[in-house]
Amino acid sequence: MLKNPGQLPKNLFVLFWAILVIFWFATLGQRALIHPDEGRYAELALGMLQSGDWITPRLNGILYFEKPALQYWMGALSFMAFGINEFAARFWPGLTGMLSVLTVGLTARRLWTSEPSGHYAALVMAGSFWVVANSHLLTLDTGVMFFLTLTLCAFLWAQQDSASPRERRYGMWVAWAAMAGATLSKGLIGLLIPGSVLVIYSLINWQWAVWRRMQWLPGMAIFLLLSAPWFWLVSERNPGFAHFFFIEEHFERFLTTAHRRVEPFWYFVPILLVGFLPWTSLLPRLIREAWPRRQGSAFQVERFLLIWAIFVFAFFSRSNSKLPSYILPMFPALALLLGQTLARARPAELKKHLLVPVVIWAMVACAYPFTDRFASSGATLPLLQHLAIYLAVGGAGFLLCAALAWHFLSSERTLPAVMLLVAGSLWGVLIGSAGYDEFGQIKSSKRVVEQVRPYLRPDMEIFSVRNYEQTFPFYLQRPVILVDYRDEFAFGQRVEPNKSIPTVGEFIERWQAAPHAMAMLDERIFHDLQQQGVSMKPVYQDVRRMVVIKP
DSSP states (O other), X not given: OOOOOSSSOHHHHHHHHHHHHHHHHHTTTSSOOOTTXXXXXXXXXXXXXXXXXXXXXXXXXXXXXXXXXXXXXXXHHHHHHHOSSHHHHHHHHHHHHHHHHHHHHHHHHHHTTOHHHHHHHHHHHHHOHHHHHHHTSOOSHHHHHHHHHHHHHHHHHHHSTTOOHHHHHHHHHHHHHHHHHHHHHHSTHHHHHHHHHHHHHHXXXXXOGGGGGSOHXXXXXXXXXXXXXXXXXXXXXXXXXXXXXXXXXXXXXXXXXXXXXXXXXXXXXXXXXXXXXXXXXXXXXHHHHHSXXXXXXXXXXXXXXXXXXXXXXXXXXXXXXXXXXXXXXXXXXXXHHHHHHHHHSOHHHHHGGGHHHHHXXXXXXXXXXXXXXXXXXXXXXXXXXXXXXXXXXHHHHHHHHHHHHHHHHHTTOHHHHXXXXXXXXXXXXXXXXXXXXXXXXXXXXXXXXXHHGGGOOTXXXXXXXXXXXXXXXXXXXXXXXXXXXXXXXXXXXXXXXXXXXXXXXXXXXXXXXXXXXXXXXXXXXXXHHHHXXXXXXXXXXOSSOEEEEOO
């Protein structure tokens, strides 16, 4: 991936990255997709593939405009290439996570003309808990992180003092194209984050020369050429799209509590501290070293990176709609800064920073005896014990790697020590997530569909009564008919009311008239329908849901 900085034999260096990449991608399909995000985005991509309509997104067959279409396109192409499975569903997050690692490493090497800085920056990205975890989950945020990473890195490449006119021109063109990719992935933050950071940097440093090097005309042409066609086409075909997408899904989501994702202002603090493991204790040093002005440099790269990270954190902390993965775009900036810090740090200084990740992973590895304290009807003791065993294996692997890292730091060999920490972090996160699969089956419909498949018929109507399990239509590979359920489908149901059933009374009539029918519902609704004389035969039940058929 990057050239060997010289502390390791070249073959060992290449082998490390080869194993890391293989392990990274090989584990993408090890778990069932879970509710809600993974099921939602897999079903959107599958629906696009099945319908052949690559312009208008539909979730469960119903118009869905909460996000742009780029990730759905990538998911549909993955299904075409690899089949309809969990690996294909998560391939785009896995690929963009690894591309972010590569982009950060190459950029650090170019900015500081240092192979060690590049290698350390790539290692920091590849070993950060939150980057690894989200690269193995199907959400939008890893793809957004990649395009914003590319925007940031191309901008820095173009604006550094030593850049040639050709580098400035092509670097900014790439940055504009990457902003288009971010906008097509998640909307206006693709412009808002880079633009806001540039304004803040310019005001703090009173430095405006960078604005003259933005390649405004060709850059805006590239941005509009890549991003505008889809927005224009989807608006032409769906007249209500523009208001819903730009007003309700941007301004109202940020400024109001309409989406019911309200969290305290400090919500992202623990996510950052845990998510940046095993490097968390280096954050104060990173900040301290990044802020001072570098004499002899016009463009302050380190300060720009720090402003980028702080703005992402502050922006989403201010938002009235928060989800844990929203702050992912700050991690590449932190990795770039920490790569330079590690390249010049003395090994003896780094030994003390092993304490925090070692203590945390030791606690994780010792969780088994305490699982009974967290058991409940939805998280039974056997499930928690199963997860705890995997966490113990993952934690033990990290502790072994940390012990070896201590040995190498004692021998004044920083590079192999950092590589071991990355290996341990990757092992711990991915082994732990493999153990979560048994627990996650409660939030997945994979086993549900496997059990009810013998009852399925091509002409069978399938209903979802007063709930919607996001993974159910994906594993069925066909939409279900919603009954008395709205939530994120409200816009699509207003436009196409015939796509769902608004009341349980109408559902009962439809059920009784259908020759073959199946429904997912909860136990309370099942008993209510039985009391009304509706004939239903249970064919599946767990702690969260039931599936019934018409006898």
